[in-house]
Amino acid sequence: MTSTIERADAHPEAPVPVRKSGGFTAAAANYIEDRTSISGVVKEFGRKIFPDHWSFMLGEVALYSFIVIILTGSFLTFFFQASMVETVYDGSFVPLKGVEMSSAMESTLHISFDLRGGLLIRQIHHWAALLFIAAIGLHMLRVFFTGAFRKPRELNWVIGFLLFVLAMAEGFTGYSLPDDLLSGNGLRIIDGLIKGLPFVGTWISFLLFGGEFPGTDIVGRFYTLHILLLPALVVAFIALHLVFVVVHKHTQFAGAGRTEKNVIGYPILPVYAAKAGGFFFLVFGVIALMAAFFTINPIWNYGPYDPSPVSAGTQPDWYIGFADGALRLIPPGWEFVWLDHTWSFNIIVPVVALLALLGAVAVYPFVEGWVTGDKREHHILDRPRNAPTRTAIGAAGVTFYAALWAAASSDIMATHFQLSIEGVIHVVQAWAVLGPFLAYFITKRVCIGLMKKDHEILLHGYESGRIVRLPGGEYIEVHEPVDEYERWKLLDYEVYQPIMLRPNAEGKITAGMRLRARMSNWFFEDRIAPPTREQLEAGHGHETHGEIEKGPGLV
């Protein structure tokens, strides 16, 4: 204590905040402060405001499951042998005793059957990985459908997208490590897929597997990726992602008092820290409970990898399903020999389609920004209904993804519902091609319907469900007006007018401008402007008449 005071005296121009008393905590805090200047960080972040909404927790779930993955994964590395050297199993799982397998499989069985708590940690790791990817996916959907990716957050969207891809890569490499029959078949599919790529396929396959499939290198290589390179990238991108969240401050939904220029919510210290910190333990707890009760990836039932056997109805982890499904949807015969080379369109087409899907997700914010021509920052989130075209595009994308995903379970659906596999595949093919258009159309109509409903609520209040009889004998339903705070939530949105085609500075209209005007027109063709004060007042005058005659104001 005294030394601190002396130091403060020695530099009167820069006084260190000193608490005269306070015992050990204060002394420790001062010790650290003198060496780190950490008070600046506390001042900056301690009371930083975070808005509250359940959907903002999806990203947190992803972050927390990643922490769980790191914790359990580190434990597993102490016991796992990333080697494909053949050994003969002699552990405590009786049915596999005497079976030849790789050290990777053997050590995974050791973790599961001979290490106390090993199975639990393995299962926590696997469940957490599945949750990690699912939470990222849902978080992306939240960000997409609320327009949170708009300026200034476009780059953070791309970082999040990269995290999604990295998470899938982490998942796949980890899934392949135990070198069991199921994961080996997964690798076999990847190998065949790579070989089908034009020009480079054969060589990439040989470079990846260190020679002919399966070789003895792939587990070791995936291990390096899985525990070193990919996690380093994930950590770096998560850090960057969060730095951007701090720089931009979190978005918020429209609400009374909330504007584009403020953010309303709870300060980090203490409320947000308590809630978010507690939430980490809840997420961890749920994963632990799943691992305690539900077996995941029972490799001992599959046995070691062998290129010859395979069982029917085996499934990849859920996040690979869409890729596997894309392969299944290709009709027979899409492969040709041309110029003395094999063109495997049954592989090229699904690979290109998947890349296109991912690419579309990555660049969407830039496309929408270009179409709307909106250069302003946005911090108030859109309700999905208030951006009907975007919501409809999202629904179309989700429908396409769902079709691919369903295709990966086509055999299970066929056996379960006693249908022919051909029939199921044809239905899913139609779904993948037509479904997105249907979803687009329906979603857009639903959004517009909901906007109209909001409009009526704003003008005439909620339907109270109370029917009264007027003196004239006519029955009406009483409408309860919305209070001004609720009203603001419904009101605080904007609509755009399509961009007008105007000549640029040189007096020309370029093809790009034409395209943009057409896209803008498509994007904003159906829109319902929020009612003005005048309309609201007029609307409330109508209220006593009960009946809504006029549709909402179409722009």
Add this chain to the structure above:
Amino acid sequence: MAHDEVSGTDTSASDSSAVETTRGASTGTVVIASDVANPGEPPHRQRVTDTDPRAAKRAARSVYTLFYLSIAGSVFAVAAYMAFPIEDGDPTALRLNNLFLGIGIALSLFGIGLGAVHWGKALMHDKEGIDERHPVRGTDATVARAVEIFDEADRESGFGRRTLIRNSLIGALVAFPLPGLVLFRGFGPQDQNPPELLSHTMWKKGARLTLDPSGIPVKASDVTIGSVFHIIPEGLNERHDKLEQKAKAAVLLMRLNPDDLNISPEREGWSYDGIVAYSKICTHVGCPVALYEHQTHHLLCPCHQSTFDVVNECEVIFGPAKRALPQLPIEVDSDGYLVAQSDFHEPVGPSFWERS
């Protein structure tokens, strides 16, 4: 949807509430927002725990009880670790170890989580705070200074002026990762010719067809009509590259009624009295084609449901695969064992670029 301008709600973009960052000419975007004013934050509503001291006390009790429960969970987990050993390899012991350890850990986590969240929600000060936002872009002065710094650095270094130095540096920077890239060549074998390797299997003239995985040779008389055998070439189990060879050489052996088989002229003599051998490696992306349907004589690949018709030389009748499964020509040796006449006449398994 009509596009008529009925409502007089047009307001210019500057009236809208988004933070203004537009610089220079806009693209002509017109935004329409309502002219109703933001009513401001609603009055703060007090919770039961703010007004009723007994409720606050109850909440406090719940919070510390949860934290104590967490301690109990941790202790329980440690006890379960000791009480449920799994050394004897008994599956029930393993299940109990996993279950109770997991429940203990989950309880310890839930206690902390629920306690902290409840504390935050019910007891901590719940008045919301407000932070102001500023445009993400720095102030004009900061931006100007940054530009100036780059200008000064450019002038002082001559980066823009001395183009020869600059361009040679860029060239050097582009070239320097190349050796690193070349090193990746070591990922694959140096002395192999991949297309060549993919085109051949272990099968050769006289190689016996043996059972997978035991390696016991098969006599033609063992193969009854309707039966199906999983076959590997003789000697496979002794190879050090067993899995790589098996991934190409695995074969399915079936016997059908010879009259049921449609055999093309160039394949006369490839089968023996209705016994046919086909590659088991799917021509799509290489899964083992393991499912044989006896009534229809169809082979089904479980990975993407490519279906091959054994009656018609395993041509594809459904699924994403294009090519028929390659046929292994077989005959019977003097001891009555099934042997290969030669290797497959084409590469087996997934397609690859150099295949023609």
